[in-house]
Amino acid sequence: MSDTALRAPLPARADSGLRSAKFRRLWPLLPTSIFLLIVFLIPVSQLLWLSIVDAGGEINLDHYERLFSTTLYFNVLKNTFSIALWTTLICIVAGYPVAYLLASVSPASRSGLLIWVMVPFWTSFLVRSFAWMLLLGRDGVLNQWMASLGVIEQPLKLMYNFFGVMVGMSHAMLPIAILTMLSVMQSINPNLTRAASTLGAGTSHSFWRIYFPLSLPGVAAAGLLVFITAMGFFITPTLLGSPREMMMAQLIIIQIEEMLNWGFAGAISVMLLVAAFSIFYLFDRVLGMSALTGGASYGKSRGRDGLLSRLGSDIGRRFIAGISWIGWGIGHGFHMLFRPKYDRPGGQRMTARWLVGLAVIIFLAVPTFFVIPLSFSENSFFGWPPRGFSLQWYEAYFSSAIWQEATLRSVGVGLSTAMLSVVLGTPAAFFLSRQQIAGKTAIIAFILSPIILPHIVVAVALFYAYSYVGLIGTNIGLVIGHTVFTLPYVIITVMAVLKNYDQRLDQAAWTLGADQARTFRYITFPLIRTGLITAFLFAFVRSFDELTIALFVSGGIATTLPRQMWSEALLNISPTLAAVSTLMLVFVAAIILIAEFVGRRSRRR
Amino acid sequence: MSDTLNLSRRTLIKGAMTAGAAGVALPWLWRPSQAAQTLVCADPGGAYTTAFKEAFYEPFTKETGIAVTSVARRGYPAAEFKAQVETKSYNWDLSGGISADIADFLKKSDLVEDLDLGGDDVAAIPANMKTPFFVGNGLYTFILAYRSDRMKNVKSFASLWDKELPGGRGMRRFARDSIEVALRADGVAPGDDIYKVLSTAEGWDRAFKKLDEIKPQVQVWWDSAPQSTQIIQTGEVDICPMPNARAQTAIDNGVPVAIDWEGGFYSVEGWCIPKGAPKADLARQFVKFCARADRQAAYTKELSNGPTNPGAYKFIDEKRAPALPSFPDNLAKTVAVNDAFWGEHKAKADVRFSEWLLS
Numbered sequence: 001m002s003d004t005a006l007r008a009p010l011p012a013r014a015d016s017g018l019r020s021a022k023f024r025r026l027w028p029l030l031p032t033s034i035f036l037l038i039v040f041l042i043p044v045s046q047l048l049w050l051s052i053v054d055a056g057g058e059i060n061l062d063h064y065e066r067l068f069s070t071t072l073y074f075n076v077l078k079n080t081f082s083i084a085l086w087t088t089l090i091c092i093v094a095g096y097p098v099a100y101l102l103a104s105v106s107p108a109s110r111s112g113l114l115i116w117v118m119v120p121f122w123t124s125f126l127v128r129s130f131a132w133m134l135l136l137g138r139d140g141v142l143n144q145w146m147a148s149l150g151v152i153e154q155p156l157k158l159m160y161n162f163f164g165v166m167v168g169m170s171h172a173m174l175p176i177a178i179l180t181m182l183s184v185m186q187s188i189n190p191n192l193t194r195a196a197s198t199l200g201a202g203t204s205h206s207f208w209r210i211y212f213p214l215s216l217p218g219v220a221a222a223g224l225l226v227f228i229t230a231m232g233f234f235i236t237p238t239l240l241g242s243p244r245e246m247m248m249a250q251l252i253i254i255q256i257e258e259m260l261n262w263g264f265a266g267a268i269s270v271m272l273l274v275a276a277f278s279i280f281y282l283f284d285r286v287l288g289m290s291a292l293t294g295g296a297s298y299g300k301s302r303g304r305d306g307l308l309s310r311l312g313s314d315i316g317r318r319f320i321a322g323i324s325w326i327g328w329g330i331g332h333g334f335h336m337l338f339r340p341k342y343d344r345p346g347g348q349r350m351t352a353r354w355l356v357g358l359a360v361i362i363f364l365a366v367p368t369f370f371v372i373p374l375s376f377s378e379n380s381f382f383g384w385p386p387r388g389f390s391l392q393w394y395e396a397y398f399s400s401a402i403w404q405e406a407t408l409r410s411v412g413v414g415l416s417t418a419m420l421s422v423v424l425g426t427p428a429a430f431f432l433s434r435q436q437i438a439g440k441t442a443i444i445a446f447i448l449s450p451i452i453l454p455h456i457v458v459a460v461a462l463f464y465a466y467s468y469v470g471l472i473g474t475n476i477g478l479v480i481g482h483t484v485f486t487l488p489y490v491i492i493t494v495m496a497v498l499k500n501y502d503q504r505l506d507q508a509a510w511t512l513g514a515d516q517a518r519t520f521r522y523i524t525f526p527l528i529r530t531g532l533i534t535a536f537l538f539a540f541v542r543s544f545d546e547l548t549i550a551l552f553v554s555g556g557i558a559t560t561l562p563r564q565m566w567s568e569a570l571l572n573i574s575p576t577l578a579a580v581s582t583l584m585l586v587f588v589a590a591i592i593l594i595a596e597f598v599g600r601r602s603r604r605r
Numbered sequence: 606m607s608d609t610l611n612l613s614r615r616t617l618i619k620g621a622m623t624a625g626a627a628g629v630a631l632p633w634l635w636r637p638s639q640a641a642q643t644l645v646c647a648d649p650g651g652a653y654t655t656a657f658k659e660a661f662y663e664p665f666t667k668e669t670g671i672a673v674t675s676v677a678r679r680g681y682p683a684a685e686f687k688a689q690v691e692t693k694s695y696n697w698d699l700s701g702g703i704s705a706d707i708a709d710f711l712k713k714s715d716l717v718e719d720l721d722l723g724g725d726d727v728a729a730i731p732a733n734m735k736t737p738f739f740v741g742n743g744l745y746t747f748i749l750a751y752r753s754d755r756m757k758n759v760k761s762f763a764s765l766w767d768k769e770l771p772g773g774r775g776m777r778r779f780a781r782d783s784i785e786v787a788l789r790a791d792g793v794a795p796g797d798d799i800y801k802v803l804s805t806a807e808g809w810d811r812a813f814k815k816l817d818e819i820k821p822q823v824q825v826w827w828d829s830a831p832q833s834t835q836i837i838q839t840g841e842v843d844i845c846p847m848p849n850a851r852a853q854t855a856i857d858n859g860v861p862v863a864i865d866w867e868g869g870f871y872s873v874e875g876w877c878i879p880k881g882a883p884k885a886d887l888a889r890q891f892v893k894f895c896a897r898a899d900r901q902a903a904y905t906k907e908l909s910n911g912p913t914n915p916g917a918y919k920f921i922d923e924k925r926a927p928a929l930p931s932f933p934d935n936l937a938k939t940v941a942v943n944d945a946f947w948g949e950h951k952a953k954a955d956v957r958f959s960e961w962l963l964s
Contacts, residue, residue: 072960079963130835138773138824139840160825160841238828243778243962251959257681259952260714381838381858460688467692551679552688559677567650567677572854573831 025435028427032447032487035424040450040484043461051266063267073251073268077275080248083237084230087169091226092219094170094360095177099218101357102178103185104350111596115589116361118175119368121541122588123581124565125172129239130573131367132168133159134384136240141370141384164240169230174364176229176538177222180493183534184218187500187527203349208328214500221496224283225489228451231276248272249454256456269457276452277445284441286315368585375578382573393579403564403580410544410561413475417482418539422532424483425490432491433498447491450484455548458484463552473554481549486539493538497531643672644887647685647700650677656907657701661895664903668894671887683707686716690880698878699888701742701895705873706944708739713948718878721889726896726914733941734873734913740892741873742901743910746866746930746939747782750837750852751844753863761867763790765844766819773824775836775845780958781947785870786846787815795868796940803946813961826962837862853909853928864928869939871930873913905929911936 054060067073098117102110120128135141136158143155158164188211196206234249248268255265370384375393377386397403428447432440450458462481463472471477505527509519525532547562554560559567565577648657654675662673678685682700689695703711711717717738722728727740734741751759756772758764765774765786776783788799791811802808824842827833833847838855849869855862876892878885894900901912902920911931912918918926926932930939947954 070956070960072956072963075963076959133835133841134839137839137841157824239832243826243959246959246963254955257679257684258955260683260687260710261952379858381854382835383838383858456684460684463688463694464692467694472692472694473696551677552685563677567654569831570649570651570653570677570680571830571851572652572834 026431028431029443031424032428032491036447036450036484036487039462039465039480040458041446043465044453044458046464047262047457047461048266048270050263051270053263063264066264067267067271073248073271076246076248076251077271079244079246080231080272081275081279083165083169083245083247084227086166087173087230088223088227090166090170091173091177092223094363095174095222096181096215096219097353097356098174098360099178099181099185100215101353102182103188104353108596108600111592113357113361115592116365117178118537118588119365119585120171120175121537121545122584123368123371124562124577125235125545126565126569126573127371127577127581128171128367129168129236130382130577131370132164132171132240134370134382135367136164136167159240160242162241162245165237165245168236168240169233171364171367172233172236173226173230174360176489177226179534179537180222180225180496181215181218183493183530184221184496184500185215186530187497188214202332204332205328208324212324212327217496217499221492224448225492228276228448228488231272232451232454234454252454253456256460262460265457269453273449273452276449280445280448281441286319368581371578372582372585374575375582377575377578380572380574382575382578393575394583396576397579397583402559406559406561406564407580409475409558413478413482413560414540414544416475416479417486417543418536420479420483421486421490421539422536425487425535426494426532429491429494429498433495434503444491448488451488455485455546456552459548459552462549466553471553473558475554475558478550478554478560479543481553482543482546483539485546485549486542489538489542490535493535494528494531497528501527643674644699644884644891645674645676645697646888646891647676647678647682647697649680649702652907653702656904659907660900660903661701661891664900665891665894669890671891673891681707683711683714683716686711686877686879687714690716693881695879695882698882698884699876699891700879701876702874703739703877704944705734705736705739705741705875706942706948708736708875708877709944709948711877712736712738716880718880718882718885718888720876720878720892724893724896726898727893729898729916730896730913731915735875739875739877740896741875741913742895742904743874743908744871744913744930744936745874745910746849746869746871746935747777747785747846747942748849748852748869748939749844749846749865749867750855750862751865752837752840752861754861755840755843759844759863759865761789761865762786762846763792764865765846766790766815770844772843773841774819774822775825775827775833775842775847776819776823777833777846778826778828778962780954781942781951782846783816783958784809784812784954785942787812787819789868791815795870797943800943800946803950809957813957816961849928849930850909856928866935866938869930869935870942871911871936871939872942872944874910875913 051063052059052061054062102113102117105113123131133140137143138155138157140158142158143152146152147155159167192210192214193206196210197203201209231247232249234247234253237245237247238250248271252265252268252272255261255268373386374382374384376389376391377383378388378390378392379386432444458481462477462484466472466477471480501524505523506519509523514522545562546560547566550560550563554563561580565580568574568576646657646662648654654677658675662675666672676697678697678700682703685696686700689697708717719737720740722735722737722740727735730741734744749759749762749764751764752772756764756770758770764770765776776786784803785799788802788808788811789795793799793802802811825832825836825845827836827845827847830848830851833845833851834854836842837845837847837852838858838860849864849866852862852864856864876888876895878888878892882888896914898912898914898916899920901914901917904910905912905917905921905925909928911929912921913931915931918932921929927934930936
């Protein structure tokens with residue numbers, strides 16, 4: 001916290017006369033920038049350009065006039081933001097205790113719990129939504145259960161409303177929030193908390209005054225990732241919500257697909273982007289991107305800061321300090337009232353952490369408990385309770401070359417995407433978290449923009465771009481397309497981990513004679529490993545669950561797992577989907593457990 | 606510093622990264638996925654692929670030696686047509702399962718090839734189910750489905766509005782279908798009268814006023830096809846308009862669901878070839894093949910859409926036939942949707958309907 005001045009290895013005002021020095025400073029940003037320029041900015045700009053020109057190539061703002069000729073687009077924009085905001089709040093509030101629990105248990109328990117936290121990652125979004133329907137429906141499991149207990153007389157309306165959307169959205173996003181926060185918490189030096197205790201701080205005091213502020217970069221990163229991801233979601237709100245939960249993405253898709261009015265689709269997209277950037281800008285001014293990008297000095301170093309921004313960052317600092325004090329106050333009050341004696345580490349406090357953590361983990365795992373039995377059902381539809389016992393849905397999977405090829409391709413594309421994203425994104429994250437340059441917030445906003453737009457915008461744009469270079473229908477085209485969406489996750493996650501990284505460790509290594517490569521290998525890499533693993537995982541999962549790019553760009557015969565599942569679910573949700581999801585869960589759990597077993601043996605040695 | 610996640614995950618990630626690197630390096634990444642000597646046909650996927658494979662793709666290969674590969678496309682293929690035609694990068698040579706209204710729309714945007722309408726089989730298809738650029742092979746009808754175990758005395762779409770009838774209502778989140786249903790329930794005769802009413806602003810107000818009445822009663826506004834089957838199957842709603850095949854799936858699954866055909870409205874779906882497709886001639890030959898009575902009969906085994914070639918009923922099981930939209934008794938109770946009218950008014954209707962849903 002106190003070493004902000006030491007964080008920047010090069011002074012903010014570097015000698016501008018030295019071009020090569022400037023280049024050396026900027027190079028880490030180049031791979032990501034060039035990549036996004038070629039496969040995102042240029043193709044998508046061409047598409048968005050259609051929104052301001054008419055058929056004759058003249059500048060024409062009719063599309064924008066149309067946007068404001070009705071209240072529809074503004075109202076849906078409001079909806080989109082409110083859904084994204086509530087999802088973010090729920091994920092942070094519910095996810096923080098889980099991340100905290102995971103950070104404080106033994107590595108073995110952590111592996112076990114992580115399997116459950118990540119469960120939603122491996123069940124396709126379609127399967128998840130339909131599983132929630134079985135649970136929350138009028139005749140659903142929850143209503144039947146409550147009725148049989150006599151808690152309710154009339155079935156409660158648990159879905160096809162805002163509540164249903166929040167359940168589905170937070171279920172989908174919680175793993176992202178938890179893992180992002182966890183990777184930052186694991187980089188917090190536990191000695192700091194211990195030092196606080198030695199100096200006489202109570203547990204709640206040291207948590208709220210030391211640990212919590214240090215974990216804030218994780219909270220900021222998690223909030224940002226969940227918020228922009230939620231903004232682009234539309235399938236969950238459509239399936240679990242009412243028409244009131246309409247999202248901007250749907251309106252854009254209708255214009256692109258049903259109306260072929262790409263100009264107007266471009267106008268709606270621009271509206272969405274402008275609104276998202278404004279929110280982003282406000283977030284930066286008030287809470288400070290510095291929560292993420294290092295150094296409070298960031299705000300101060302710029303002379304041209306206006307009153308608004310100084311006021312903003314002042315409010316932000318006070319806000320964070322305020323939360324800490326309030327949290328401490330509540331904790332302290334609680335302490336005074338109920339536990340007059342000194343805390344014993346691992347005592348009731350740990351029990352409370354387990355209770356909250358497990359409640360959230362059960363929420364994450366619950367739909368799976370319905371998906372697994374359904375995969376053995378004799379019914380040919382998704383209905384509860386499952387009837388009979390049958391292996392026919394597994395047989396359908398294992399006897400079909402299409403399903404297996406699709407699985408293999410998705411795994412291959414997912415791993416390649418994750419690899420490419422980490423290689424491209426990590427240097428950019430280093431740059432963004434350590435260098436002081438003007439317009440940093442704008443760069444981050446640009447990197448995040450692929451997630452804000454619905455996938456179909458990028459998919460159509462890429463199709464045109466790929467047609468020049470013959471990448472349509474290739475796996476490499478698919479990997480490149482997916483990387484556009486996964487880079488933001490990698491960059492934000494790694495940035496959050498780097499925020500707590502003490503650069504004096506690097507300097508110490510240099511002093512002792514290590515060169516840059518060795519320093520990275522032996523000092524930096526081990527310290528940011530958690531962040532890299534999380535980033536890799538996010539990138540893999542995003543790619544593994546991606547449908548639209550796969551449909552457009554890999555257009556031809558080669559199919560991917562989400563595409564095959566989506567096609568299977570076109571008219572009827574068959575238990576084959578449950579079987580595929582179950583297989584995925586077993587497979588992933590096996591990998592984690594084997595890795596844990598191998599890891600434990602190598603530790604013992 | 607605390608240990609990061611732990612060793613095990615490093616092992617895991619090392620393996621994964623190695624595999625990833627190998628993946629990037631492998632030549633399969635560069636291999637285009639389109640084979641040279643086949644006809645590639647897009648269809649909506651799922652049950653369509655299964656049905657088309659058995660009725661059209663495989664028999665065509667058997668007869669001509671030309672392999673047909675199927676690929677799934679998006680529900681609304683217009684954007685795919687446009688992108689392929691404009692870039693001349695063809696992922697597929699033709700597409701099936703395209704609604705006539707979308708075909709008209711594609712033609713307006715100059716994105717489709719003309720077809721070969723010669724031969725007895727195509728001639729047998731009624732004139733309102735084909736155009737120079739589109740040959741229909743199936744009918745699907747928007748009908749009223751209800752739970753026969755929970756609802757009695759269901760008469761027509763008006764029953765949805767009937768407050769005497771208990772039970773949850775479902776509606777489709779789609780302007781055209783909701784407006785058509787509302788006007789029928791308000792006493793307008795199906796067919797031309799609907800469009801006469803909608804030729805005036807008062808007519809549109811009338812439809813939305815009728816929709817106002819039912820709005821508080823609607824439990825679910827379904828959006829995607831499988832959702833409509835799911836909600837009637839699980840009892841989320843008891844009465845709900847939906848495509849006949851979606852209700853039929855629930856019936857075939859053993860759920861007590863009944864179909865009321867009265868006042869239903871049908872659309873035709875069929876084949877289109879993207880403009881400039883290199884194998885257009887081959888595709889035309891395939892479309893002609895699919896107009897055969899016996900082929901159309903075979904396709905109804907998996908999908909309860911109705912064949913357009915009336916001769917197909919000679920080959921269809923007597924028990925199966927009454928479930929199909931083009932079965933004479935059913936056809937007599939239903940009318941065609943006016944695609945031209947809706948093509949013209951879709952944009953306006955969509956915005957107004959969405960505004961209404963949000964209000």
